[in-house]
Amino acid sequence: MRRVAKLSAACIATAALALSATACGSTSSENDKSSGSSGDGKGVKIGLAFDVGGRGDHSFNDSAARGTDKASKEFGGSVKDLTAKSSDTEADREQRLSDLADAGYNPIVAVGYAYATSVDKVAAKYPKTSFGIVDSVVKAKNADSITFTEEQGSYLAGVAAALKTKTKHVGFIGGVDVPLIKKFQAGYVQGVKDTNPKIKVAVQYLSHGSDTSGFASPDKGKEAAQGMLDNGADIVYSAAGSSGNGAIEAVNGKKGAWAIGVDSDQYNIPGLAKYKSSILTSVVKNVDVGVYDFIKSVHDGKPLTGNNVYSLAKNGVSLATSGGFINDIQPKLDAAKKKIVDGSVKVKTTP
Template identity: 85%
Template sequence: MRRVAKLSAACIATAALALTATACGSTSSENDSSSSSSASSGGGSGVKIGLAFDVGGRGDRSFNDSAARGADKAKAEFGGSIKELTAKTSDTEADREQRLTDLADAGYNPIVGVGFSYAASMTKVAAKYPKVSFGIVDSVVEAKNVDSITFTEEQGSYLAGVAAALKTKKNHVGFIGGVDVPLIKKFEAGFTQGVHDTKPAVKVDTQYLSHGSDFSGFASPDKGKAAASGMLDNGADVIYSAAGSSGNGAIEAVNGVKGAWAIGVDSDQYNIPGLAKYKASILTSMVKNVDVGVYDFVKSVHDGKPLTGVNNYSLAKNGVSLATSGGFIDDIKTQLDAAKQKIVDGSIKVKTTP
């Protein structure tokens, strides 16, 4: 979940200012995951994967966990090791740059920055380590040794909007965004368009949990729960959250409210063990296959043919989709399939801004 931001050398300073947090703290938490082989990438003898997670890290049951699954799959297939460093909400641009530098200095290759907030720092660090392959999720970094892994979040969110419009009994739904940034606006734009293209009279409430350089909205389940509770009290009965682990709080709020549904994001949250007690309230999830993008990148480095440039995972390529776990949207499959086909063939142009 993070807006594609195209960076060149000329705009590094501007991006750095936009992404710098106001407070300082320790730069990261970390975790090592090693197998019997710890050889560097290439030559078919294992991979040393460096993962720089966004706030929430492994265990967020959403965005970061999807990236982790891709790295785990690569490690299981090729052998090697994974070093994980996790961002904090108090991070500065210098913290992000240091995190990537530490991984490169330790010999990890490839290195993946999970989230758009690593764009400016990766632009700098990739230039300093031209022999290391870097991947970034949800942003575009123009460098010869960087794979920019992007997604059409607005297309998957459009389908979530169609589902919400068809399932609401009160003609009232809600959208919760983690942080008020361009990437999350893509989710909002697609969702709102999908709702209104399906049923123009449906009301859409929108709330963001944090703004600007405050990324706490991606890792505050309590804020997500409070926002969802407010929407439910105001009459909404379907709530879609694009808010990292904060969305788990929204799912909790919806659970047990008669006739209400939550729509998950990034991972198929119906099948996340930590959310099992809420699964009866999870209508569907807008799955963003970050795991596929990360795995494809790591495999390319292992095979000696690193992916570079922009690799966009669209609805047509199954980069985004609606989960069918639980069977709660089986009865509207015909309408959802029709909407998907219109997006794929270009009959429907999905907006990227509200």
């Protein structure tokens, strides 16, 4: 099992203020579904509360699903999936987690920052149940906060964009203007500017504040990307959940343009196969690894707790090489990665 770093108490406090999530939303059971395999009596009964978009978003939620499915297959047992909708309230989120706990699911994985308050409240009521939350830091003693250095992977994407753009104009599309997505923006812009300060970076968010529709609106992603392309951008990076699928579609429609995917290696996602010739690379966020590690720890009787951070140095985030489109610039990307890992480059977490 991959070992992960523990944040200091000071860092946890900072992270708690800074985090929010990539494809996240809320929780009322809009698309509840269960999947699983029969166990041998020693398996795990996993409750999985997805963010908006749920299983099949080709991005953030699907990465969490891969980790859960791997654990279920390896350890036996069953999985219950519940999917959030953008109109959910805090009461909806609490109810979903409580329903899973009441039904005996343990561990329970909450996918996305919107569940942070709910996890703290519900975990306190079910002290014998282990909770995991992706992309936020919670205080509950029986919870594993699974977080990532998204800004570091995004920095490398910025370097790649700067080296590949022909028009010296690139774009960034964020799903919702929350702190977590701004980490993606900050890293990407810094990577571009550190490589070539003369390159223009256009930035657009699809929704704002508590409106999480920007994570599940491919039409909005497509429109935003098309606008950037029309204005001269030839590379568009989206950190917007399933909305990014629309952006990739738009980019595929313009000769010579490139899309940069997020969370999953989107070049290899079957649902995006017809666009893969336009996917330069993806900032892979190994949510599946974090989720798997958590479930395994519960299965092994030693549940992970606290804030477990998956960094670039530990391959928690990376830049996909599928398609071979960045092979020609790989030495420069490797050099940029080395500088981040050895600390000579400090990547910003805010724009």
